[in-house]
Amino acid sequence: MIDFRYHLVSIVAVFLALTVGLVLGTTMLQDPLLNTLKSETSDLREQSDTLRTEKERAEALNEGGDEMAAVFAEDVLDRRLDGTGVVVVSAPGADAEVRTGLESRVEQAGGTVEGHLALADKYIDPDQATFVGELADQLAEGADASGGAGGPYERAAARLAEAVGAVPEDGDGGSGDGGEDGDGGSEEGEGSDEGGGGGIDGEAVLAGFAEAGLLTVEGEPVDAADAVLVVAPATPFPTGASPSPEGEEAEPHGNDAVLPLVAAVGGDAPALLAGDASAAGPGGLIARVRRDGTPVATADAVGRPSGDVAAVLALAEALEDDPGHYGTGEEADGFLPDPPPPAREADETGERTEKTADRRTPQAG
Incomplete structure (x- = not known):
């Protein structure tokens, strides 16, 4: 037992x-x-x-x-940007020190920083998209480019690009050469509104966006852009709910709001999108531009002297040739243009090169 x-x-x-x-x-x-x-x-x-x-x-x-x-x-x-008027555009969240560092390099290269547009957080707020588009339409009323096609940010981008002069001048009465005050060029007679009207009033457009709290304006950027420098946010925009074109990950709404402006200013005027390594990483604005093939130069190593110098060389190259992509991120062509772009020579007034003047001349037909 x-x-x-x-x-x-x-x-x-x-x-x-x-x-x-x-x-x-x-x-x-x-x-x-x-x-x-x-x-x-x-x-x-x-x-x-x-x-x-x-x-x-x-x-x-x-x-x-x-x-x-x-x-x-x-x-x-030295003289890489001689006679070039540069308008700087800061995306929401852009580092002010990075921007001022780039501006000082632009001036070292012989360029002139004509003005600065700083986009506000309100500009990229998804709840404000309809308002942004309606404001763009209102500010375009009576101009050749009235209304405009595309979504709200495409229409707003078109108005802002026109305001700083970073678009082709078409028609008989473009806003760029008829009057230096950016008021549609009607004061001198050559830019009269006969036969279809002149361009938009650049000062009114920037004032309208500023009064609406969508951006702030420094300097005199109206019709001043021989080239445009866009500064990416210091950190990628927060991820939104919209899927990316590949359907693999969510795309930050801020990219969808700012990218049309980057594309619009790069439509005719040489343009550079500059940021640090994070901008070329996942969700970054530079990565999106490179992926979409937007026709602007990019530089992803700014914020330190070598990167800032490389960025200005990239902008100078865009004045002479097709835009390239530089830095250390994916799809970069190298750290800086090779060979570096040549020095430029100012015209008789010391303000614009002959190439710049030709580029901004209205094309017949």
């Missing part, structure tokens, strides 16, 4: 066997296991030290490259 004492002896025997097994296992396996762990830990520590040394060396080389770029920037950029 199985009694309590039998159960007690069985339990004690089981625990005794476990204890003996643990003792034997730890004494027999302790040394080989510890030796293996110590060896692997030592290897990992050596790899970590090697990677840390390489990282520190890479950082030192980058800092040295930036120091060299800062020292020789004036020589490298």
Whole structure:
């Protein structure tokens, strides 16, 4: 008969066997296991030290490259943008220091920063899209390009691009050459509204968007853009609910709002979209531009001297040739144009090159 004492002896025997097994296992396996762990830990520590040394060396080389770029920037950029009026457009969330750094390099290259448009968060708010489009239509009433096609941001982009002069001048009474005040060119007679009307009133357009809280204006950007520099946000816009064209991931709504403006200003005037590495990464505006094949130059290493110099060289190249993509991100053609674009020569007035003037002349037919 199985009694309590039998159960007690069985339990004690089981625990005794476990204890003996643990003792034997730890004494027999302790040394080989510890030796293996110590060896692997030592290897990992050596790899970590090697990677840390390489990282520190890479950082030192980058800092040295930036120091060299800062020292020789004036020589490298000399006359690359001579006679070029540049209008700067900042996307919502763009870093102000990055923008001012790029502007200083533009001036080193002989360009003139004519003005700055800073898009507000309200501009890319999905709830404001209808309002943005309606405002664009109102500001275009009575002009050759009244209304416009496309969605609200396409129409707003067209108005803003026209306001700064970054579009082809068509018809007999374009707004660019008839009057320097950006008021449709009607004061001088040549830009009269006969036979279809003149262009939009650039000052009224920018004032309308500014009064609506969609952007702020600095300087005198109306009809001043021989080239346009767009500064991407410091971090990618938040992801929205709309799927990307590939259907693989959600696309930030901010990209859908700003991209039409990037495309519009790059429709005729040379344009550069500049940002840091994050802008060329997932969800970044530069990555979207490169993927869509938008005809503007891009630079994804700004915010440090070498990257800023490369960005201005990219803009200078766009003045002379097809726009390229530069930096360290995917689909970049290289870090900077190779060979660098040539220096430019200003015309008799010292304001615009002959090529720039030709580009802005209305084309017959």
